[in-house]
Amino acid sequence: MARALILASVLLTLFAVAVADYNVGVGIADVTGPPTEITFMGYAQMRQRGRGLHLRQFSRAFIVDDGKARFVFVSVDCGMIGNGLRSEVVEALRARYGDLYTERNVMISGTHTHSGPGGFLQDILFDLSTLGFVKDTFEALVGGIALSIHRAHQSMQKGRVFVVSGELRDVSKNRSPTAYMNNPESERRKYKDNVDKTMVQMRFVTTDNNPLGAINWYAVHATSMNNTNTLVSSDNLGYAAIVMEKRMNGRAHPGKGAFVAAFASSNEGDVTPNTQTPRCQLSGRPCDVHTSACPTRRDQCVASGPGRDMFDSTRIIGMRLADKAWELWGSTSAVEMKGPVGFAHQFVDMPTQRATYYDEKTRSTKTVRGCLPAMGYSFAAGTTDGPGSFSFRQGTTSDNPLWNAIRDLLAEPTPDDIECHGAKPILLQTGSMTFPFEWQPRIVSTQLGQVGELVMACVPGEFTTMSGRRMRIAVRDALVALGAPESTQVVIAGLCNTYSDYITTPEEYEVQRYEGASTIFGPHTLTLYLAQYRRLAEYMARGEHNDPGPQPPELMNDVLSLQTPVVYDSPKWGHKFGDVLLQPPEVVRAGDLVTATFVAGNPRNDVRHGMTYLTVERLENNRWVIEATDAYWETKFKWERTSTILGTSEATVLWEVGPNTPPGTYRIRHFGNYKYIFGGVFEYIGVTQNFTVATASPSPYSYGSGRRVRALT
Numbered sequence: 059m060a061r062a063l064i065l066a067s068v069l070l071t072l073f074a075v076a077v078a079d080y081n082v083g084v085g086i087a088d089v090t091g092p093p094t095e096i097t098f099m100g101y102a103q104m105r106q107r108g109r110g111l112h113l114r115q116f117s118r119a120f121i122v123d124d125g126k127a128r129f130v131f132v133s134v135d136c137g138m139i140g141n142g143l144r145s146e147v148v149e150a151l152r153a154r155y156g157d158l159y160t161e162r163n164v165m166i167s168g169t170h171t172h173s174g175p176g177g178f179l180q181d182i183l184f185d186l187s188t189l190g191f192v193k194d195t196f197e198a199l200v201g202g203i204a205l206s207i208h209r210a211h212q213s214m215q216k217g218r219v220f221v222v223s224g225e226l227r228d229v230s231k232n233r234s235p236t237a238y239m240n241n242p243e244s245e246r247r248k249y250k251d252n253v254d255k256t257m258v259q260m261r262f263v264t265t266d267n268n269p270l271g272a273i274n275w276y277a278v279h280a281t282s283m284n285n286t287n288t289l290v291s292s293d294n295l296g297y298a299a300i301v302m303e304k305r306m307n308g309r310a311h312p313g314k315g316a317f318v319a320a321f322a323s324s325n326e327g328d329v330t331p332n333t334q335t336p337r338c339q340l341s342g343r344p345c346d347v348h349t350s351a352c353p354t355r356r357d358q359c360v361a362s363g364p365g366r367d368m369f370d371s372t373r374i375i376g377m378r379l380a381d382k383a384w385e386l387w388g389s390t391s392a393v394e395m396k397g398p399v400g401f402a403h404q405f406v407d408m409p410t411q412r413a414t415y416y417d418e419k420t421r422s423t424k425t426v427r428g429c430l431p432a433m434g435y436s437f438a439a440g441t442t443d444g445p446g447s448f449s450f451r452q453g454t455t456s457d458n459p460l461w462n463a464i465r466d467l468l469a470e471p472t473p474d475d476i477e478c479h480g481a482k483p484i485l486l487q488t489g490s491m492t493f494p495f496e497w498q499p500r501i502v503s504t505q506l507g508q509v510g511e512l513v514m515a516c517v518p519g520e521f522t523t524m525s526g527r528r529m530r531i532a533v534r535d536a537l538v539a540l541g542a543p544e545s546t547q548v549v550i551a552g553l554c555n556t557y558s559d560y561i562t563t564p565e566e567y568e569v570q571r572y573e574g575a576s577t578i579f580g581p582h583t584l585t586l587y588l589a590q591y592r593r594l595a596e597y598m599a600r601g602e603h604n605d606p607g608p609q610p611p612e613l614m615n616d617v618l619s620l621q622t623p624v625v626y627d628s629p630k631w632g633h634k635f636g637d638v639l640l641q642p643p644e645v646v647r648a649g650d651l652v653t654a655t656f657v658a659g660n661p662r663n664d665v666r667h668g669m670t671y672l673t674v675e676r677l678e679n680n681r682w683v684i685e686a687t688d689a690y691w692e693t694k695f696k697w698e699r700t701s702t703i704l705g706t707s708e709a710t711v712l713w714e715v716g717p718n719t720p721p722g723t724y725r726i727r728h729f730g731n732y733k734y735i736f737g738g739v740f741e742y743i744g745v746t747q748n749f750t751v752a753t754a755s756p757s758p759y760s761y762g763s764g765r766r767v768r769a770l771t
């Protein structure tokens with residue numbers, strides 16, 4: 059009792075301290091991975107290998123310091139974050155800053171784009187489709203994330219932080235509504251929708267109210283680009299960031315402006331951006347709601363929309379997200395953060411966790427436990443955003459002797475594993491698969507960060523809508539009980555620090571949709587997390603160093619890579635690298651798609667961070683000014699090996715002439731690197747002939763209006 063009183067008074071002082079100003083910093087850096095020949099991370103489709111680039115991937119970092127504590131939030135245009143990736147970033151920071159940035163105060167969240175090159179996680183299951191670990195992807199991410207934090211560090215100045223939120227409809231839908239419906243009715247009645255429609259914006263300004271940056275959290279999958287896309291893209295959230303930054307930064311090219319806007323992931327586990335009704339691709343009929351199956355086995359159930367193709371859908375969703383964030387930026391109802399900066403971090407070994415659970419149905423309390431990681435049958439069915447390759451169905455709760463036999467060759471689940479996973483028929487007992495090393499993580503990072511009354515709950519995977527809601531309530535209630543103000547607000551930072559697949563509620567788990575089948579620590583994964591984050595809330599409120607928990611295994615020395623490197627490049631007979639094989643037309647107009655093709659090397663030879671594979675240039679006072687780089691929506695960069703034996707290849711630059719393009723003399727340049735047959739990588743530059751952009755015909759288009767003259771595919 060006495061301890062509680064002392065604790066309460068300590069907390070009261072802690073929460074009551076009003077901070078006049080924070081020190082804040084924002085930074086952005088390029089993290090684009092090798093854009094060719096590497097399988098994308100997300101849909102697990104071997105054939106979805108990079109053949110160029112549409113939008114560059116960026117890391118966006120935000121630092122807040124109240125004079126006592128410093129906290130870093132980073133949002134990265136990549137599939138997710140893994141233990142190894144984050145620890146390498148922290149190591150890179152340690153080399154430069156000592157103990158200023160550690161695993162305790164650095165929080166890194168992935169946007170979950172499914173169109174970035176893979177191979178950057180270390181656990182085997184996540185690297186199967188990329189033929190193992192891909193060092194180039196990993197290093198591009200580590201270097202870029204660390205650089206974004208470094209830039210944020212260097213830009214630190216006195217500043218103010220505000221939080222505001224608003225509702226955004228028409229960009230998301232629940233892709234497993236039958237699982238959601240299994241949550242208690244009394245709980246569902248508290249919410250209008252079966253997905254969260256609130257955007258939460260944290261904005262950073264100087265003490266004179268000049269804009270510095272914003273983090274916008276919104277729960278939606280970055281899967282507007284589907285599993286047939288082969289151009290690297292940051293998808294809907296990444297495009298929203300580019301649009302908002304462009305509006306604020308004026309002529310600065312993407313990734314180069316001072317204002318940094320992140321669109322970060324949240325509890326998007328069961329949330330799709332593909333807003334049209336899922337349909338069977340061959341027959342065009344709606345699919346079965348519970349299993350997402352089609353009447354014929356070869357047919358696949360896919361959702362798309364709202365645009366006419368995936369690029370159009372990405373643009374529409376991205377633009378709506380950007381427009382909402384823009385509106386929130388202008389809102390006068392934003393609340394200024396005044397409280398302290400705080401954080402708490404702990405690694406936990408999930409299979410050994412225990413918690414008490416109150417079962418609404420039986421009205422009884424029981425002790426529940428974590429299981430060794432395992433994936434269920436419905437995992438192999440995939441989702442309506444990207445169906446799987448075999449004819450598995452979602453909602454599968456019974457098993458099949460043939461698949462079980464194959465499974466047992468890899469690792470046979472024990473009776474205890476089967477009992478532990480409950481409703482989930484086990485397809486892959488990954489927790490027992492140790493050859494040649496770990497298949498899925500069992501030690502995950504858990505973390506809370508706080509800036510004033512806004513608390514970020516960094517979760518090691520994809521929380522479904524209702525899981526996220528329960529987590530927000532649990533953390534907020536725990537903090538308020540410890541003396542935090544009633545105005546305390548919690549956001550879920552998704553795919554954060556560790557990737558351990560999905561987290562559903564125990565009720566959703568029973569239904570075994572894809573998300574439930576991918577909830578790897580068993581039916582009470584969420585129950586265990588709720589208990590864990592309540593403990594974290596206490597650690598954070600006390601502001602003490604807590605037990606760091608068990609370190610995840612170091613896998614860097616074990617990783618395997620079967621990905622062949624670039625062997626060599628050679629130009630086409632009679633040509634040199636950079637030669638133009640197809641010139642743009644002499645005169646083009648707004649709405650035209652300009653194409654130029656060059657003799658090229660493999661873009662994988664150099665990811666050209668902070669630079670570009672192409673420029674569209676306009677002649678101004680006898681000087682060439684860059685109108686667009688490869689990071690613009692209006693440009694696409696495509697690459698093709700024309701002969702593997704000869705090592706020849708071609709790069710094509712596509713540029714859609716926007717209606718606001720100033721008329722004048724233009725040229726396109728391509729920058730590349732080739733690998734010489736006798737060793738070494740060398741740069742080359744190609745340049746087209748000059749061409750004219752003629753005066754635009756009148757058009758309703760503007761960068762922000764979201765209307766487009768012609769499709770670009």
Ligand SMILES: *[C@@H]1O[C@H](CO)[C@@H](O)[C@H](O)[C@H]1NC(C)=O
Pocket residue numbers: 284285286360361362366367368369
């Ligand atoms: C992906 O989108 C394209 C349109 O951009 C469409 O033709 C294709 O059927 C879609 N594929 C899947 C698997 O969703």
Ligand SMILES: *[C@@H]1O[C@H](CO)[C@@H](O)[C@H](O)[C@H]1NC(C)=O
Pocket residue numbers: 677680746747748
């Ligand atoms: C393109 O225009 C520039 C500037 O006027 C000129 O220097 C250059 O020679 C032109 N290039 C070609 C191929 O005509």
